[in-house]
Amino acid sequence: MSNHLLNLNLRVWRQSGPNDGGSFKTYRLSGVSTHMSFLEMLDVLNEQLIAQGEEPVAFDHDCREGICGMCSLMINGQAHGPDNATTTCQLHMRRFSDGDTVTIEPWRASAFPVLRDLVVDRSAFDRIIAAGGFVSVNTGNAPDGNAILVPGVRQEVAMDGAACIGCGACVAACKNASAMLFVSAKVSQLAVLPQGHPERNARVLNMVAQMDKEGFGSCTNTSECEAACPAEVSVSHIARLNREYLRASILAGN
Numbered sequence: 001m002s003n004h005l006l007n008l009n010l011r012v013w014r015q016s017g018p019n020d021g022g023s024f025k026t027y028r029l030s031g032v033s034t035h036m037s038f039l040e041m042l043d044v045l046n047e048q049l050i051a052q053g054e055e056p057v058a059f060d061h062d063c064r065e066g067i068c069g070m071c072s073l074m075i076n077g078q079a080h081g082p083d084n085a086t087t088t089c090q091l092h093m094r095r096f097s098d099g100d101t102v103t104i105e106p107w108r109a110s111a112f113p114v115l116r117d118l119v120v121d122r123s124a125f126d127r128i129i130a131a132g133g134f135v136s137v138n139t140g141n142a143p144d145g146n147a148i149l150v151p152g153v154r155q156e157v158a159m160d161g162a163a164c165i166g167c168g169a170c171v172a173a174c175k176n177a178s179a180m181l182f183v184s185a186k187v188s189q190l191a192v193l194p195q196g197h198p199e200r201n202a203r204v205l206n207m208v209a210q211m212d213k214e215g216f217g218s219c220t221n222t223s224e225c226e227a228a229c230p231a232e233v234s235v236s237h238i239a240r241l242n243r244e245y246l247r248a249s250i251l252a253g254n
């Protein structure tokens with residue numbers, strides 16, 4: 001694939017801290033290789049800003065391999081950018097054209113407060129997981145693979161839920177900033193497996209209660225979350241979450 005150089009206008013959200021109002025600032029960046037990833041392009045921008053004596057743009061990243069979900073950016077109004085099933089770090093500049101104006105901003109959700117520039121606090125997800133997204137089993141030597149037989153269909157459903165990387169794109173894409181896809185994936189992956197059954201009822205009740213406490217909105221039923229998900233987690237998990245919640249509520253006498 002041939003390499004081309006792009007000249008871009010970048011509209012970047014700048015916010016010095018959680019209590020700052022923030023605003024967009026435009027930067028001109030020249031000679032951007034189409035072989036670069038989107039985060040590498042931001043690295044080049046920051047090198048330019050540092051050379052000019054300006055503050056670099058703060059953005060979140062870690063593995064840069066599409067695994068950790070840290071690279072949470074809205075790019076031209078789309079979570080993680082224009083490619084389907086792709087994280088920001090795996091988005092390449094060949095998806096843009098010379099002279100493009102690219103708008104880059106953080107996730108927009110009250111439950112994800114902006115810490116600085118493009119970095120948001122997603123610890124609300126951590127608190128939801130802590131509320132029940134685990135199994136209380138003894139650790140130690142791995143059990144025999146055939147000790148607990150699990151049908152292949154259930155394995156696939158569990159793996160689809162487990163594929164969620166917790167990036168928050170579903171929240172950013174939803175007009176109500178709902179976390180239903182994230183929560184349903186975590187509930188579903190354990191609810192369909194026998195290892196998750198002892199805490200099945202308490203898990204869904206506690207995780208949904210924590211989700212509501214964090215201030216996430218209600219599901220819009222538009223499936224925008226599924227479209228934005230880089231792991232392609234299915235909205236069918238939301239239906240399962242609703243069934244699990246109803247079942248647990250009835251058994252709890254709520």
